[in-house]
Amino acid sequence: MSAALSLPSNEAPGLVIETDVNLKPYNSFALPAVARRLVRIREAADVRRVVDHPELGRAPKFVLGGGSNLVLTRDVDAVVLKVEIPGIRLLEAREDAWIVEAGAGVAWHALVQWTLDHGYPGLENLALIPGTVGAAPVQNIGAYGIEVKDRLEAVEVMDLVTGRPALLPAAVCRFGYRDSVFKHDGFGGLAGKSVITRVRLRLPRPWRPVLGYLELERKMAETGIAAPDARQIFDWIVAVRRAKLPDPAAIGNAGSFFKNPVVTAEQCRDIIGRDPGIVHYPMADGSVKLAAGWMIDACGWKGKSVGGAAVYDKQALVLVNKGDARGAEVVTLARAIQESVYGRFGIRLEPEPVVV
Numbered sequence: 001m002s003a004a005l006s007l008p009s010n011e012a013p014g015l016v017i018e019t020d021v022n023l024k025p026y027n028s029f030a031l032p033a034v035a036r037r038l039v040r041i042r043e044a045a046d047v048r049r050v051v052d053h054p055e056l057g058r059a060p061k062f063v064l065g066g067g068s069n070l071v072l073t074r075d076v077d078a079v080v081l082k083v084e085i086p087g088i089r090l091l092e093a094r095e096d097a098w099i100v101e102a103g104a105g106v107a108w109h110a111l112v113q114w115t116l117d118h119g120y121p122g123l124e125n126l127a128l129i130p131g132t133v134g135a136a137p138v139q140n141i142g143a144y145g146i147e148v149k150d151r152l153e154a155v156e157v158m159d160l161v162t163g164r165p166a167l168l169p170a171a172v173c174r175f176g177y178r179d180s181v182f183k184h185d186g187f188g189g190l191a192g193k194s195v196i197t198r199v200r201l202r203l204p205r206p207w208r209p210v211l212g213y214l215e216l217e218r219k220m221a222e223t224g225i226a227a228p229d230a231r232q233i234f235d236w237i238v239a240v241r242r243a244k245l246p247d248p249a250a251i252g253n254a255g256s257f258f259k260n261p262v263v264t265a266e267q268c269r270d271i272i273g274r275d276p277g278i279v280h281y282p283m284a285d286g287s288v289k290l291a292a293g294w295m296i297d298a299c300g301w302k303g304k305s306v307g308g309a310a311v312y313d314k315q316a317l318v319l320v321n322k323g324d325a326r327g328a329e330v331v332t333l334a335r336a337i338q339e340s341v342y343g344r345f346g347i348r349l350e351p352e353p354v355v356v
C-alpha cells in the first residue's frame, strides 16, 4: 500500500524535462531548431530545482524568454530554460510612483495593457513590443522616446550557480542603448549566470506624456488632439507600429535587426559631406546617432532576399522570414548588408538579436 513513489529518472518534483523540443514556435523569427532538453520555469523555485538537479545543475544553460531577439542557426545543446513565470500586481502605491511587479513570462504588451486598464500609465510608448517582461531589461527595450530603464525599479533574478534569489536595483543593471549587464558574459556580466524571474516597474506620478517623436506629432496635428491621454498615445503607437513593422505572428522577424550606430560629430559631418540626406539625431553628449534603416535603404536593400530571409519592404532595418528561412540565411543576408553599409558609409552595423 505504501510503496515509495518512484519518479522517472529525469524528473525532480515539480520539474519536467522535455526532450527534442521544436523551437520554431518559441522564436519570433520562426526559425527551425531543436532543443535537446527544455525545462519550463513556472516559478523562481524551478531555477533552484534545475541548479540542484544532478545532471542539469552542471550542464550549460540557455535562457529563453519570448524568443523575440533571437536568431537560431542550429539546434541547442545547452539546457533551454523557458521562462513562463506569470502574474502582474501593484506592489506599492507611492506618492511619486506606482510600483508594478510582473512575472518574467508575461508578454510585454499584455503588461502595458494591464497597467493602462488599472490606471497606472507610463508604459504606453512601449506598446506592441514583442517579447516577454523578463527579456525587456536584457536589451533595454525602447521606442518613441522611452527605454525600459526609464521605468525600471528593480529586477529579481535567480543565480544559476547558487540557485539563490537576488533583487538588483536598476542602478546596478548598467543600462545603455539596447544594452545591459544581462547581455555581457565577461567580468561582472550576468549573461548565462542568472535568470530574470520578476521585474518591478516604476510608473511616475503624476503621469506626464512623452511626445516629441515625429510620428506622434503628426498624429496630434492630424487629429487636433493637443493634450493626448495615455490611452490615446497607446492607440497611436499601436497604429504607427502596425503600419510599418511586421507582426511576428504573421511574418517571422526580430524587430530592428541592427542597432542605430553612434558616431562622433566629426564622423557624422564627414558622412553628411558625402550623403547630405542621412537621417541623424544629435545626442546629449555631443555624439550623433545615425538611422541604420535609412543607410540600409540607401544601399538598395529593401525587399532583397537570401533564400527565405528578406529585408522588409516597409522598414529596411527589419529582416523577415518569408516562410521557410533558415538561421544561416538570415546571417548571410545580415553580413551582406553589413558589408555594403560599411563599403558606402564606413560604418560597421552591430546586430541587435543574439545569434545562436
Ligand code: EPU
Pocket (backbone or CB within 6 Å): 142, 143, 144, 145, 254, 255, 256, 257, 258, 259, 260, 279, 291, 292, 293, 294, 297, 302, 314, 315, 316, 317, 352
Ligand atoms: N528610414 C528610411 N528607410 C527605411 C527605414 C527607416 O529612410 O527603410 C528612415 C525613417 O524614415 C526615419 C529614420 O530612418 O527617418 C528612422 O526610422 P524609424 O523612425 O522607423 O526608427 P528606427 O531608428 O529605424 C528605432 C528603434 C525601434 C523603435 C523606433 C521608434 C533601434 C534599433 N530601433 O527604429 O525599435 O521602435 O526607433 O522609437 O533603435 C527594435 O529595437 O526592435 C525596434 C523596433
